[in-house]
Amino acid sequence: MANEKKTVAVLYGGKSTEYEISLLTAFSVINAMDRNKYDILPVHIQQDGRWIAGEVLKDKLADKSQLLLGDNPALENQAEHWLAPSAKTTGTKRPDIIFPLLHGPNGEDGTVQGLFELLNIAYVGSGVAGSAAGMDKVMMKDVFAAHDIPGPDYLSVAKYDWEQDAPTIIQQIKELIGYPCFIKPANCGSSVGISRCVSETDVSAAINEAFRFDTKVIIEEQVNGREVEIGVIGNHKLAVSVPGEIKTHSADFYDYQSKYQDGKSTLIIPAELDEKVLAELEDVAKKAFRALNLSGLARCDVFIREKDQRVLLNEVNTMPGFTQYSMFPLLWKHTGLPYDQLIEKLIELGLERHADKQTIQYRINP
Incomplete structure (x- = not known):
């Protein structure tokens, strides 16, 4: 059998x-x-x-x-x-x-x-709570903050609050986040609806664009440094991939077009990191995975801040792009786990997680 x-x-x-x-x-x-x-x-x-x-x-x-x-x-x-x-x-x-x-x-x-x-x-993949928190960038970052996982400064804005008092929110962005900053839908992936703002004159249009895709947006500080990603797989015992670095040539950030259309971005695998930074990156990735109660797989996206080489966790993706040319499978290919074997491993982890849940008792007196 x-x-x-x-x-x-x-x-x-x-x-x-x-x-x-x-x-x-x-x-x-x-x-x-x-x-x-x-x-x-x-x-x-x-x-x-x-x-x-x-x-x-x-x-x-x-x-x-x-x-x-x-x-x-x-x-x-x-x-x-x-x-x-x-x-x-x-x-x-x-x-x-x-x-x-x-x-x-x-x-x-x-x-x-x-x-x-x-x-x-x-x-395959994370459960209800982990998937929900991993999708909502505000909830995700709130969890990271509660676990003392460092990341960029951020501010959350609900559509109702924006419609009621936009000037106050614009002032908060200036005081708490500063410029340049990024404005994103809270619940969207693949860089959809994201804008980079260099001054107050950009904010209204950027927030309204983000609200096309969600009822809540997040405003994040721009971190000057390197963009690095790392893969995590596992349920209880976690394994991490080699890191990969993204360098874009056609945009101010790794937007939808850079990812899927114009091809004007470079993936460097493995990323060249010194041992201390690499160890910190691997530790942050595992902490984030456990903090969100994830299982199966995730891709952790971080910044290596230029001024002090600090690892700042940007976000975690619980179902990252998964073509054989996407970053997550490429990271594992360079780690020694080919695409077909990665798929098989994730199926095994899903079956393992399901078997574990069958041991849970749901009645006091069965």
Whole structure:
């Protein structure tokens, strides 16, 4: 039984600005998975929110358009057979584990993780609380502050407060954060909705742009220094990858276009860091992972401040970009864990976490 093939449901798409990125990720992961070990069940979450499951894939995909299962009416709503609390009565076999390759809100933020918990199905990645805190940049940084994990200065603004008294908030930004600063949606990834402000004249437009994507924004100080990322995998025992450095050439920061479109950014793997800085980086990454109660995987993004070489934690991404050319898999490839083996390791960690949770008692007198 130990060698029996596992059915892995791969979720992709979703109601998020990162829908297209999710498709690219799913295409890459599905084609890398070992079909001798796994039956791969694609599940497309359309932008209107419908879940559509396909049939088990026999061959590799030739094009990501094959992931758009909603174009085939015969396959519509098949996911309902097992994505419901009553699924046990349908006779349809549930997958052994779900691999949610969803980026951003409605996928990376604890929402689908809560569904998986209710259905008691194993899944890859962090649980409800860790995913939610990892998505909300304000909550995340509040947790880091409570654990004395250093990071850039920041300020949170709710849309209601901005609409009621914008001048006071602009004054707070000047006094507490200063310029240049970055203004971001609190719950968005892939640098969507982010602006760099060099003076007060930029603030209103930047905040209104961020509010297009969320009802809460975060304002952060600009840190002069190097941008470095490091990967973490594990549940109880954590492993860290080699670090990687990002150098951008076409923008003031690593924005959406730099990441996915113009290619004018350079990834240096491994990043050249002295032993003291590297040790501090690895320690900060592990502390952040545990502080947010994460599991499975995360990518930690930090600044190495120029003036004193201090490691400042910017954020943690609980479902980082996962194509074979994305930073997180590249970090592990250079650490000695190839893409296909990384996917297999994350599936194992998801199954391990699920098995651990089965030992929890939910009744006082069973």
